[in-house]
Amino acid sequence: MLSEGCRLCHKGAKMVLFITGKCNKSCWYCPISYERKGKDNTYANDRPVKTPQDILDEARMMSALGTGVTGGEALLETERVVYCCRMLKKEFGKEHHIHLYTGTAPDEETLSKLTGLVDELRMHPPQELWKDIISTDYIKSAIKAKEMGFEVTFEVPSLPGLENLIPALPYLDHLNINELEWSETNAEAMRNMGYSLEDNYHNAVSGAKQWADKLISADSKVHWCSSAFKDSVQLRERLKRIAKNTARxxxxxxxxxxxxxxxxxxxxxxxxxxxxxxxxxxxxxxxxxxxxxxxxxxxxxxxxxxxxxxxxxxxxxxxxxxx
Structure with missing residues (x-):
């Protein structure tokens, strides 16, 4: 079953709020563009944010029903996250659904700051920790977050070893697997790993779906998000919402x-x-x-x-x- 955040994404009804390009990790598969990577700039969809009003204007322009907060590592700027989420909830109501992506395992103090502002916590445990996932802080954070009322999701790219995440499923509401994508910033690393593009039309990496198959069949909590879906359906539906409100x-x-x-x-x-x-x-x-x-x-x-x-x-x- 899809999370509320994913259902809204399917409708193109979620604004993407990119808090910062700064990150304290160096995942070789990171697809963020050179334009944003490492730079402390904020974007609402593709709009550079100069003032908080830009965020509200972008949300109204697409009749957003929710927001996905991302980065970089958004929680390197926790106060900015809190400010933006509080502003969105105040402007559009508690029903404006907010999910937050993070590569960290937020502690209780951080979770307390996000309570009532973030509806769904989406953590990305790095690949090197998957084999020992149960003993990591990500499980501790998931348990604490659920106790505090958050919907809890692990969101990871499709990489070898995904089956090692099966023991984590009882502690989660959802596990999202994103099809591994080739980008200008990870292309060299992809080649060094021996990977190649699946075809000439999409950014999907050959074999990525097969790595996920065992986990997808393991539990109904697991959701597969293909590169083609993100490139076509999700983007198209968001553009339709914007066009309906802005077309001359x-x-x-x-x-x-x-x-x-x-x-x-x-x-x-x-x-x-x-x-x-x-x-x-x-x-x-x-x-x-x-x-x-x-x-x-x-x-x-x-x-x-x-x-x-x-x-x-x-x-x-x-x-x-x-x-």
Whole structure:
């Protein structure tokens, strides 16, 4: 059975709050980008956070029903975590579900600071501790966290030796296994380990699913999260939520959550009967309904193209010239 946090992720309804890129561990498989790794910067989804209001604005923009707090190691900035979580709960209510990722095993003092603010604790015990997991502080922390009312999850990448985590299952509510992913920051380590990409379309590492199979079948608490799911379903649903709230009247929202519109560098004035809701004028160009450029090209002389991009002026996906 999925945790509430995972169910909301499936809907694309969780904002990702990246607290800091700082981390006191050096996991060879860490996929965090060079842009964020080791840097003490905060992001709400892909928005750099300059003020606390940026976090609230991003949550509203996607109609977030919850937040996933992550890093780096978020608990290196525990006070920042507490401040942000308290702000989110105050603004959106206790029902705004918050889960926190950490590579640490929080002690009672830290857990006390998070009580009432974090609903689900997701710990990542490093691979080298899996063989002796029962004797580690991660189990002690899991027991204490459950006593204090937290939902407790271990979340780990799919690596050899996952079956060593089976003894931990009685102490957990959930165990999430993320498909091992290839990234620019771990590519060299992946090659040194003899790993390769499963195909040319995804970041999944070949063999990662097989390492997880025994654990997946061991208990209903275990959940497999594939690279393809995170790249497609989860992201797509989040983009749809953002697009619904931010798309301009003339932008078309696609099934992937991107928006499509026309881009015109005009050679003359627009038709006089064109409704104001069908375009937006800029200093050197006009953005408008894309179908106007394809269905009535002679009415819009000038350089014409169709743009598909992430919503809210996000990354451009495709530019198609219109002849």
């Amino acid at each position: 009247p003339f932008e078309e929202i696609t099934e992937d959550g991107t928006v499509v519109y026309g881009f015109l560098t005009p050679e003359s004035e627009l038709p006089k009967d064109l409704d104001d809701s069908m375009y937006e004028r800029f200093e050197d160009h006009i953005e408008l309904s894309w179908w106007l450029l394809t269905d009535y090209p002679n009415d819009f002389p000038g350089e014409k193209k169709i743009i598909e991009r992430y919503p809210n002026n996000g990354m451009i996906v495709e530019v198609t010239p219109v002849q």
